[in-house]
Amino acid sequence: MSDKKKHELSRRTILKTGVAAGLVFATPTILTRNAWASEFTNDPGSSKSVVLGFNVPQTGAYSEEGADELRAYKLAVEHLNGGGDGGLMNTMKPMSLKGNGILGKKVEYVTGDTQTKSPAARASAKRMIEKDGALMITGGSSSGVAIAVQGLCNEAKVMFMAGLTHSNDTTGKDKKRYGFRHFFNAYMSGQALAPILEKEFGNSRRAYHLTADYSWGWTQEESIKNATEKLGWSTVAPVRTPLTQTDFSSYITQAINSDADVLVLNHYGKNMNDSLKAAVSFDLRNKIAKTGKQWEVVVPLFSRKMAQGSGDDIKGILGSTNWNWSLPDAATKAFVKSFADKYGFPPSMAAHTCYVQTLLYADACERAGTFNPAGVIPALEGHKFDNMGNGPTEYRAEDHQCFKDVLVVRGNPNPSTQFDLLKVEQVVPRSQVEYEASMFGGELGPI
């Protein structure tokens, strides 16, 4: 898996270190991290293969998303190595990949379990970097985890291609030179949803937010609040709910008894399933609010997986999503076909973003002609590409955020199949969701 030469060298160092254990602290600089590494961390040198680290939640609340991400990664590896039908490698533009691995080296991978916990995710990523010699880490289905792992990779000078993470912070105040995000963010959700919310619910609504109490929830609450207040809405109360909450009835009853008339659920995954369930069981959606208007529910970020978890409750509810398998473009069709051929069902948006990220990394290596992040990072910064399911897309150099169209979706009232749960209401053009790179602060730092 990893390079022989590096291994021998490292062993000798270790031996030396072991013997001279007592002297370790007297000999400061010689033995610091990666003393044996050549140009950059985990340089594959003349090895015939390279290792990528797929760090996804395999246990815990997001493990279904994690499983789907892993499927996508395996598919991507297969395609990179020239197997399968090639998937998006047939559509991607521009493309330098040749189907012979990356830079002629076979792609191998290691997997790890983030448990959706930052420390566990970092430990897993560390193992991939230190033990398995991974050149790039990717994955995650929680912004907390993504930010934590991104920080670690930045310190270790290893590429991090974020998976599902929607917080503004990932490419905002916590952005890092070595981290790249393809997924959209909370600000974009707010900007994309605002017009349609105005159209559907008018511009004098009163919103009641229930917010998952962590990085992502905070930024989404802020983004939606800002976007809707610009429409003329007012925000009654932003209420934070602990991530561990399962019964939201107390929160819902307080919302009903407030003078609000739109419930915004800044929840993801099981949290959202539970809070929506409580809202529906209190008949909120059939009620007239104290303002005299019909109660409405908005779930700014939702996915097909979440819709599946909510069953009938989700029908008719508006939200935004990064990508959906039912999109009509050729790239989407190619990806869905190749994924469904292999696994028997269509991919989730998490799977899509992870697959695309893997290909984008590989492509950037090809274009840079090296695995050295010093070359790969510039190759990704400002890179423009198309035909990967989201239309024309750009990796903005200033914050490593992808800019592309955003989908506004609605829970399908009449699903024809068990997968047909989201109806794409509108494809919001990139221009409408774009913002200044400096808006969320943060610093990329040096290479």
Next chain:
Amino acid sequence: MEAILIQILNGLDKGAAYALIALGLTLAFGTLGIVNFAHGVLFMLGAFCAVSVNKILTISHKIKDESVTLFDAYKEIPYLEIWWGDTGTMIIDYSVPISIIFTIPTMILIGIAMERGLIRFFYKRTHAEQILVTFGLAIVVQEVIKHFFGANPIPMSAPEIVSGSAPVGALFGLSDSMVYPWWRLIYSLFSVIVIGGVFAFLQYTTYGMVVRAGMADRDTVGLLGINIQRRFTIVFALAAVVAGLAGAMYTPIVGPDYHMGMELLVLSFVVVVVGGMGSLPGAVAAGFLLGILESFASMNEVKQIIPGIDQIIIYLVAVVILLVRPRGLMGRKGVMED
């Protein structure tokens, strides 16, 4: 006033779940002397009984959906609907209440298997070892369930007819906006019936008498020449059934996942301690009390005064109770009072 009433109602269904789990825990502890960390798993298994029944009832005939060309998609029509039309639809609609019929025997079997297969070897071991082995068992069972049902919560719904909310506000002459989901009312009521059933069983059957005597003085009952082993098994099975029913009926309130039992277990232990280790009425009373207290603590008005109180109220109550009245609200004097 309305806010207070609605918070009491809110606490009721959660309190009912606490009470049912705590009841079984206490039963096992009082008679068998077992501290069962796998009890939460029994609640979870009950919930998955309901899920399984629903899955069985909705076994579907698959028709290829020609409109989807990218992959093989199917339209699914449950066989029950094909065979029996509206009757079939109704049966599926009522799958949660129907699952009770299936849950009871299943939980009895699981209870017996657990007691005979594992717990009985631990009657003479320390509480610490009991905690540890049942903790291990809980992990194993959870993982097995996860293996078969996945990690995500499974949406379950109450029968259509009770899917809405009861206009409790209107009933009490208060604001119309005050409503409460029917199913949660049913759940609270159901738990009262189950609790009543357990108490009646203990009060009026010979088994029950032995169990109560056993809770009072375990050693003596053993000396009476009663087949204590079989009684123990039955008590454990009863505890399993109570937990299982609590779980099965809870599914429409919170979608079940493999981890749901553990979350409730820690709280239920605290409930048992507050009620008084070994006191059945104590467990029930403390369950409802803490459920309602928790609900009050999550009111925004309360949280503004004491931030974070909703997160710790139950534990705080437990700490205070243990320190000032170690035998709990209704525990007998001297029972593990040290």
Next chain:
Amino acid sequence: MNNKTTQKDLFLMLAFAAVIFAMPIWLEPIGASYPDLMQKFAIFGIFAIGFNILFGLTGYLSFGHAAFLGIGSYTAVWSFKLLTMNVIPGLIFGTLLAGVFALAIGFICLRRSGIYFSILTLAFAQMSYNLAYSVLTPITNGETALQLTLQDPRILDDAPLSGAGLPSTELFGVSMSGLPGFYFCAVVLIIAFYVSLKIFRSPFGLKLAAIKSNQNRMGYTGFNTRPYLLAAFVISGMYAGLAGTLMAVTDPLAGAERMQWTASGEVVLMTILGGLGTLIGPMIGAGLIKYFENIFSAFNENVLHEIFSFLPEILENLMVFIINPFVGKGWHLTLGALFMVIVIFLPGGIMEGLSRIAKWVRKDRSKPTGDDMGTAKSKPSPGEG
């Protein structure tokens, strides 16, 4: 006799230090010689050794020690943020603060014994965890976890050059990540082990073991047991705090999850698995569980196919099919099952297993009590007083 035991202890200490320092060598064949995992061995070893001073010696089962671990981590990260990236202040503050909390929580919890004590500690741990997740987010940064930022003041350090990345933890110039980080943890571990050995061999340690054996008798023998228990509780709390600070040293990030009761459960598992009340057992237990967690959870189908590729294909597939549920995402299943097996068949943990094997090997010259690895001569049974 005395001299012999002292010599034995000296030998034990030296052997322990040698084994720990040589980890990078002898762990390589089993794929565990990378720094992060070895750091974990050392850190959780400290945690388990400290926990053993409470649970192993006195029999008081705490389900709340993860709270002290968390307190240690948070304190250390704050020290890195506010004071300096040098690990020493963080180490000291973290350990001391954990000790202060242990004193307060122990004072309350130790008013009860047995299962009541366990539930009180559980309640406190859950309160800490829930608070860390909610109202204390300004201190803990909640779910996102407390991390270093470029804007941190770090008043004792020189201002960083502009454009520089995040600083890393260091000990007088030596970066504490990678191998040096491991050696630092190893040195702390060896000191921690030495302290534990001293406690086991002291009158204080004997009294703790006597409390476990018969607390009632201790009262009539003239001992006020509560201060002894409190001292043991605080010591083990400080060990946990120390382990927590080392976690922050090797990875300057502190999340609330490490305070959850399941994390407390983990250290109980480690102690039991290795051998409750033995000196070296908890360290072995900690190592095994961390090894499983890191190595087993990383197995996937590909790796399994590789392992069994020497078999005929049908057998290979069968083996992969059988083993797959137990590794990767299913490693918790292995952990739970292993744990049950240990509690049921080998309540003394691996140390008991080893001594049984040793006894079996030299059964002809068996001695009545032959635990030379320094057990407190206590079967791990009568538990709580």
Next chain:
Amino acid sequence: MENVSNIVLNVTGVEKTFGGLQALSNINLQIEEGKTHAIIGPNGAGKSTLLNVCVGRLAPDSGTVMLGDETLTGKMPYEINQLGVARVFQTPEIFPELTLMENVLIPALAKRDGQFKFNPFKSLLGDKKIHDEAMSVLEDLGLQDQAQRNAASMSRGDKRRVELAMCLVQSPKLLLLDEPTAGMSRHDTNQTIEILQQIKKRGMTKVIIEHDMHVVFSLADHVSVLAQGAIIAEGTPEEIRGNPKVQEAYLGGAHL
């Protein structure tokens, strides 16, 4: 009352009720230094309650218990032990997981260190003096060969000897023995009597609660008879043997 200074234990007016039951009523007892005082009485007479009041396990409703000039009432068991009262239980209370040597070391440490001493870095093995102390007591009781044996593996009679050793190593001012031969074989009983007689020679003050008249009459200097919570007779063994009131209330006319 000219020899007040010779009174080791002075129980005055102790009353204790459980619920409605009068367990002890107006108990007065003076136990002289160096004497072995037996308290006898039928089951439920209140013997154990009296003993528990003396060692601080139970608090009397009224009355006081004095050890020399020190008041024992209201003190914790460990404080009372530190004042010089050691106790042997009805069923041997030892440290089963520890060796005999350790069993005896612990009370020796209690005597030396007091109720709490934090010395986690002191080597116990290096402390020769306390080992010698413990060993000499073990030798007195003939247990020296088994010093490294686990206490749990001993016979009941031997456990009793261990418990006695644990008390003796503290050289208490007062030794309380709760039915020291209960449940023992004739052989073990005789052995115990022998040991107790040996201790007697050292001049240690003892209170024995006993059922077995054989034991009482071979050891006691003075006997108090307890019935229904009250002392109904006191005197030398001979006096008690001849007291018709005692025979009526307790012995039921059985042969002595």
